[in-house]
Amino acid sequence: DVKVTQSSRYLVKRTGEKVFLECVQDMDHENMFWYRQDPGLGLRLIYFSYDVKMKEKGDIPEGYSVSREKKERFSLILESASTNQTSMYLCASRKGANEKLLFGSGTQLSVL
Amino acid sequence: DAKTTQPNSMESNEEEPVHLPCNHSTISGTDYIHWYRQLPSQGPEYVIHGLTSNVNNRMASLAIAEDRKSSTLILHRATLRDAAVYYCILTYGGSQGNLIFGKGTKLSVKP
Numbered sequence: 001d002v003k004v005t006q007s008s009r010y011l012v013k014r015t016g017e018k019v020f021l022e023c024v025q026d027m028d029h030e031n032m033f034w035y036r037q038d039p040g041l042g043l044r045l046i047y048f049s050y051d052v053k054m055k056e057k058g059d060i061p062e063g064y065s066v067s068r069e070k071k072e073r074f075s076l077i078l079e080s081a082s083t084n085q086t087s088m089y090l091c092a093s094r095k096g097a098n099e100k101l102l103f104g105s106g107t108q109l110s111v112l
Numbered sequence: 113d114a115k116t117t118q119p120n121s122m123e124s125n126e127e128e129p130v131h132l133p134c135n136h137s138t139i140s141g142t143d144y145i146h147w148y149r150q151l152p153s154q155g156p157e158y159v160i161h162g163l164t165s166n167v168n169n170r171m172a173s174l175a176i177a178e179d180r181k182s183s184t185l186i187l188h189r190a191t192l193r194d195a196a197v198y199y200c201i202l203t204y205g206g207s208q209g210n211l212i213f214g215k216g217t218k219l220s221v222k223p
Contacts, residue, residue: 033211043156043199043213059212090155098144098203101211103155 003027006091006104013111019078021107023091031094032074033101034058034066036087043090049074081111116200121218124190132185132217134200139180144203147174147185149196150216156199159185195221 007022033048045058047066055066067075091104117135124130146161160167160174167174173186187194199216
């Protein structure tokens with residue numbers, strides 16, 4: 001089965017820690033996305049990448065950075081985690097514009 | 113960015129058809145209309161998408177208005193497993209544009 005894999009289902013970190021969320025896809029997709037989802041706010045786009053080493057800011061990039069050194073892997077980095085970054089993080093990928101998005105199962109991050 | 117408007121919630125009875133509306137009055141000529149759904153504790157999953165013509169697949173049908181300012185996702189026979197949040201989003205044709213999800217419609221299905 002083709003899939004998008006997120007490295008952790010649940011993660012607990014301390015305020016100020018550097019946090020890495022990893023996402024891997026095995027479908028040779030060009031585009032990859034990071035969203036966060038909070039109750040009552042829906043999915044909000046943090047960053048996306050349309051090719052290796054390319055990245056674009058989404059709606060809420062503050063406090064986050066990303067890395068895409070290889071086509072199959074898109075990493076989300078919280079440089080100094082804060083409690084307001086406690087959220088469900090969802091990674092997605094697609095072959096190209098107007099193709100369907102495939103989502104991972106999500107990582108529930110708690111920052112204490 | 114083109115936005116979509118959906119009702120916050122809808123209810124349906126099991127085994128009856130469900131019509132989920134979406135308004136996108138600022139859609140541009142190259143925007144595709146996508147629908148996704150999210151079951152509890154899962155990531156969103158693709159349902160269907162289209163540009164101008166109505167579309168059918170094994171999960172649902174997509175009816176697109178002639179002026180493309182609105183669309184309707186049709187579930188032909190709702191089951192309890194269809195209870196989910198349904199998102200209508202637009203993708204920018206021919207570009208690497210981002211995808212903006214709204215809050216979606218929470219569909220409840222009663223036995």
